[in-house]
Amino acid sequence: MNKQPSRKEREAALEGIGTSRKRVEDPRFTQGKGNYVDDIKLPDMVHGDFVRSPYAHARIKKINTEAALAVPGVLAVLTADDLKPFNLHYMPTLAGDVQAVLADEKVLYQMQEVAFVVATDRYSAADGVELVEVEYEELQPVIDPFTAMDKDAPVLREDIKDAKEVGGHGPRKHPNHIWTWEAGDQKATDKAFKDADVAVEEMISYQRCHASPMETACCVASFDKINGALTVWGTFQAPHVVRTVAALISPLPEHKIRIIAPDIGGGFGNKVGVYPGYIMAIAATVVLGIPVKWVEDRIENLSATAFARDYHMKGELAATKDGKITGLRCYTLADHGAFDACVSASKFPAGLFMICTNSYDIPNAFVSVDGVYTNKTPGGVAYRCSLRVTEAIYMVERMVDILAQKLGMDPAELRMKNMITPDQFPYTTTFGLQYDSGDYPAAFKKAMKAVGYDKLRKEQAKMLEDFKAGKSRKLMGIGISTFTEIVGAGPSRVCDLVGLVGTFDSCEVRVHPTGAAIARFGTKSQGQAHETTYAQILSTEMGIPAADIEIEEGDTDTAPYGMGTWGSRSTPVGGAACANAARKVRAKAQKIAAHVMEVSEKDLEWDIDTFRVKGAPDKAMTMKEVALAAYSNVPEGLEMGLEAVEYYDPPNFTFPYGAYICVVEIDTDTGETAIRSFYALDDCGTRINPMIIEGQVHGGLTEAFAISMGQIIDYDETGNVIGASFLDYFIPTAVETPVWTTDHTVTPCPHHPIGAKGVGESPNVGGVPCFSNAINDAFAALGGVHTQMPHTAPRVWEHAKELGLVA
Amino acid sequence: MIPGQFDYHRPSSKQEALQILGELGGDAFPLAGGHSIIPMMKLRLAAPEHLVDLGAIDELKGVSIGGNVIEIGSMTTQHELLTSSELSQACPIIQETSALIADPQVRYCGTIGGNVANGDPGNDMPGLMQCLDATYVLESNSGAREVGARDFYNGIYDTALNEGEIVTLVRIPTPAAGHGYAYCKLKRKVGDYATAAAGVILNMSGSTCQxxxxxxxxxxxxxxxxxxxxxxxxxxxxxxxxxxxxxxxxEGITSPVSDMRGSEEYRSKMAGVMVARAIRLAAERAS
Structure with a gap:
């Protein structure tokens, strides 16, 4: 007889929660064996490509497709006029606006889709695009959002010029105005400012940037004319939402639409919404009856798919003279581009911006956001963050530093003084958010100790002295950010998408007779390694080794309905569904085990992978044995099989938090910044796979570094997009990327089945203000207050010059 | 990012290349690494009907050092320059500069001839060759001539090259033993063109610059x-x-454009900072 494995060996075999299990996705990704959309090649498949606008604002006088149609291989050239009879020339956006699929009479931004050329191969399609002749009449563009609501500003959206509101968010003040969103107690906040000893105000702009996933947007659409069925393979972060939207805007019923998201090469929020390319590939396959592929190139991706940020926030803090913050006010101008294609829950046009009181006990706050149209690409996606959270946290973390400077107080001390203390949890913020748990001071103190904060400040003072004495041209900056994230959207009573479906998520588990299992989810991994981590949750909950559990996502024909992966919601929502589904399986398994062992259910106790009879531990059944019994020997009244489904609607958001500290050295002669060190402490609650968490933090910090130090999608005064290629758009290589030091505390989320809170976006939310505070801190003792991101060498040099530090 | 139609030629001798280029005239463009022309073709900013790939012509490759002159075949890659041990002795600034061009993948394909002949002001070798007072040998099917690097460049993508003519050889007077050298390049990230860069060669006599x-x-x-x-x-x-x-x-002779790398003023000032740094580094290295 085989020796019984020890508990340690059984635990090791499970590879459950807390194990740094190797990513099961990596063998295929690292060997080039992933299956991405562009890998899909179907018989008779043809290719689409766009004619795009060279102008930011122009009337389309005429489109001549004759020469393009004469190119050998070109099958069709579609324009808005071809779509109008089917009412497909506009599509709904997630923000409750509509967006032109192909420009209808007018183009509203450079690179806007004007015509779609379909050809038998990619080269002929591009040749066709070059030969479509479009006659434009240029119109005056609106580029600066601060001029969008000027009296004499040209009206951009003629299609909705009479609409009283957009997306149900209240009256519009101007034809280029989209909505105003307000939260908080304005009167009480105004009073706090009136009574304050000290108040600070600063315009904090968070530049327009782009999530730039490695894989650009793409899809293959295939319509089966015989069965009236449509299949679309695409880079979709939320496949079910795409299916429902497709069913709503097309004559096809939802059961005849199948959306498949295969492997995705990064999303970062850029792949939540629907792009004209998807609609055109679908329209073309329906017309032609053969599969149509559409794949963007890099320049199209950066210049025509959804941007992120572009928030211009006038932040204000009121405080007592000893540094207790008494009020926060923020007025934001949000540049949404030509259509409001912002990804947001339908009730929150400015997302979760009310997280802006952050980790601080701020009694009074009021925020107001105006969304405006400009002649720029639509978007407003949450680039590796929850909706508008990184903007809010960036604003407040900069303002706290600015307040500290005004008070002559160390920014660390000011933070400590205003943090919510552990005894205040559960804590309801002035905006009504319920923070469930946390120990902010402990995390911050741990961070300060780890970096030797006091010693760093002394070193900084010495370097400043040398700089002032002309002995050195270098300045040292110390950046701090302490942040609370809000993720896991979200409770359906407050969150939904497209005003229809709540932001729950789902898991379906089926255990096979031999004790292996398959689980399917409504979420969709884009690199987060769900195949690895979901199996770990199931393993711990069901006692089946993670290696014996297959994880499937992304096919709407097989996966349970879900809202997809964005806003760090997979672990908080999908992970909770996963744990609860597994618990249902285990509960049924317990009944079966009791039946087989002829004891009462209550007499059994769970021992990681085995049900044991209390008091007689040798009398036991492993989950593997129960699985077989589930298909052969179940108690009367219980159905056969071992499976469960959970649709999990979270009772609350989750609130991961962290404390980051960064040290930089600035060469004032060139404006170049060297990142000397970066320490990141994250509390994401229960840690499912520490290695993957660390990887997520490294990736998020690298993106935060990229955003704060270089990424910008800029426009010149006529609306030409600038910097939309990887020559200019900053993607750090291994050479530029700093070394990261990661750390953690663990405060499990009390309302989540396994206490997990989500981590993927924390490093972006906390990282951006940390870098920016470090740059600004370097100049604080020399009169600098705030300089706008991205902190590129020329911008930092200009700042130094403004302060009289360079000749 | 899909180029238009073109024909591709890959001659195996210089003679054959010059003949093809001579016959095709303005419709042909020589391919000498391709890191400028191919992206331009993909953007459809350039649409040559014929690409003449010089990559198979062995007689255009190699470094030879004799007497007072260094001769480098135009199709010698940046990678080959970097791994030439003679060059590291005779003229290390070439390797210092090559190492700052793009990234290893590009340096395996990119050639010195392609870099100097294209007339792109962002390329590093044109400045370096002027610093070294190099001469280019230009050949066409009607003969050869020599033009100094300092006289070769007229404007953006505008050089002394005539239709059908290519750079076949770069000839560099060997710097004096003990010379100081430095090529300092400010760039946004690895692989980028310079915000500003400066090459400096110094000949010292004690503490005095000769x-x-x-x-x-x-x-x-x-x-x-x-x-x-x-x-x-x-x-x-x-x-x-x-x-x-x-x-x-x-700084006085610069006239940079404002772009994502910085304003005119910044880039001009950075040229100055690079000059100062290169002089100091070159002085340290001189003996």
């Missing part, structure tokens, strides 16, 4: 030889005043 040569990259329509700045250093002690003077003379 002669100096300074050239600038990407701060004008062409790479620039800073003649006055170079001359101003001769006879000086390379002290702060001398360097300040050279810097200001060098």
């Amino acid at each position: 002669s100096a040569s300074i050239a600038l990259t990407n701060v004008g329509d062409t790479a620039l030889y800073a003649a006055e700045a170079s001359d101003s250093l001769a006879g000086s002690d390379l002290g702060d005043d001398a360097i300040d003077r050279a810097v200001s003379l060098a």
Whole structure:
């Protein structure tokens, strides 16, 4: 007889929660064996490509497709006029606006889709695009959002010029105005400012940037004319939402639409919404009856798919003279581009911006956001963050530093003084958010100790002295950010998408007779390694080794309905569904085990992978044995099989938090910044796979570094997009990327089945203000207050010059 | 990012290449690494009907050092320059510069000839070749001629090359033993063109500078030889005043464009910072 494995060996075999299990996705990704959309090649498949606008604002006088149609291989050239009879020339956006699929009479931004050329191969399609002749009449563009609501500003959206509101968010003040969103107690906040000893105000702009996933947007659409069925393979972060939207805007019923998201090469929020390319590939396959592929190139991706940020926030803090913050006010101008294609829950046009009181006990706050149209690409996606959270946290973390400077107080001390203390949890913020748990001071103190904060400040003072004495041209900056994230959207009573479906998520588990299992989810991994981590949750909950559990996502024909992966919601929502589904399986398994062992259910106790009879531990059944019994020997009244489904609607958001500290050295002669060190402490609650968490933090910090130090999608005064290629758009290589030091505390989320809170976006939310505070801190003792991101060498040099530090 | 139609030629001898280029005239473009022309074709900013790939012509490759001259075949790749042990002895600034061009993948394909002949002000070798006072051998099916690097560049993508003519050889006077050298390049990230860059060669006699040569990259329509700045250093002690003077003379000849790399003023000032740093580093290295 085989020796019984020890508990340690059984635990090791499970590879459950807390194990740094190797990513099961990596063998295929690292060997080039992933299956991405562009890998899909179907018989008779043809290719689409766009004619795009060279102008930011122009009337389309005429489109001549004759020469393009004469190119050998070109099958069709579609324009808005071809779509109008089917009412497909506009599509709904997630923000409750509509967006032109192909420009209808007018183009509203450079690179806007004007015509779609379909050809038998990619080269002929591009040749066709070059030969479509479009006659434009240029119109005056609106580029600066601060001029969008000027009296004499040209009206951009003629299609909705009479609409009283957009997306149900209240009256519009101007034809280029989209909505105003307000939260908080304005009167009480105004009073706090009136009574304050000290108040600070600063315009904090968070530049327009782009999530730039490695894989650009793409899809293959295939319509089966015989069965009236449509299949679309695409880079979709939320496949079910795409299916429902497709069913709503097309004559096809939802059961005849199948959306498949295969492997995705990064999303970062850029792949939540629907792009004209998807609609055109679908329209073309329906017309032609053969599969149509559409794949963007890099320049199209950066210049025509959804941007992120572009928030211009006038932040204000009121405080007592000893540094207790008494009020926060923020007025934001949000540049949404030509259509409001912002990804947001339908009730929150400015997302979760009310997280802006952050980790601080701020009694009074009021925020107001105006969304405006400009002649720029639509978007407003949450680039590796929850909706508008990184903007809010960036604003407040900069303002706290600015307040500290005004008070002559160390920014660390000011933070400590205003943090919510552990005894205040559960804590309801002035905006009504319920923070469930946390120990902010402990995390911050741990961070300060780890970096030797006091010693760093002394070193900084010495370097400043040398700089002032002309002995050195270098300045040292110390950046701090302490942040609370809000993720896991979200409770359906407050969150939904497209005003229809709540932001729950789902898991379906089926255990096979031999004790292996398959689980399917409504979420969709884009690199987060769900195949690895979901199996770990199931393993711990069901006692089946993670290696014996297959994880499937992304096919709407097989996966349970879900809202997809964005806003760090997979672990908080999908992970909770996963744990609860597994618990249902285990509960049924317990009944079966009791039946087989002829004891009462209550007499059994769970021992990681085995049900044991209390008091007689040798009398036991492993989950593997129960699985077989589930298909052969179940108690009367219980159905056969071992499976469960959970649709999990979270009772609350989750609130991961962290404390980051960064040290930089600035060469004032060139404006170049060297990142000397970066320490990141994250509390994401229960840690499912520490290695993957660390990887997520490294990736998020690298993106935060990229955003704060270089990424910008800029426009010149006529609306030409600038910097939309990887020559200019900053993607750090291994050479530029700093070394990261990661750390953690663990405060499990009390309302989540396994206490997990989500981590993927924390490093972006906390990282951006940390870098920016470090740059600004370097100049604080020399009169600098705030300089706008991205902190590129020329911008930092200009700042130094403004302060009289360079000749 | 899909180019239009073109024909591809891959001659195996210089003779054959010159003949094809001569026959096709303006419809053909030589391919000498392709890191400028191929992206331009993909963007449909360039649409040559014929690409003539010079990559298979062995007689255009290699480094030879003899007497007072270094000869480098135009199709020698940056990678080959970097791994040439003779070059590291005779003229290390070439390797210092090559190592700052793009990234390893590009350097396996990119050639010295392609870099100097294209007339892109962002390329590093045109400035360096002016700093070294190199001469280019130009050949076509009607013969050969020589043009100094300092006379070769007329404007953006505008050089002394005639239709059907290619650079076949770069000839560099070997710098004196013990010369000081430095190529300092400010760039946003690995792989980028210079915000500003400066190459400096110094010949020292004790603590006195006998002669100096300074050239600038990407701060004008062409790479620039800073003649006055170079001359101003001769006879000086390379002290702060001398360097300040050279810097200001060098800045004076720049006319950069404002772009994502910085404003005109910034890029001009950075040319000065690179000149100062290169002079100091070159002085340290001189013996």
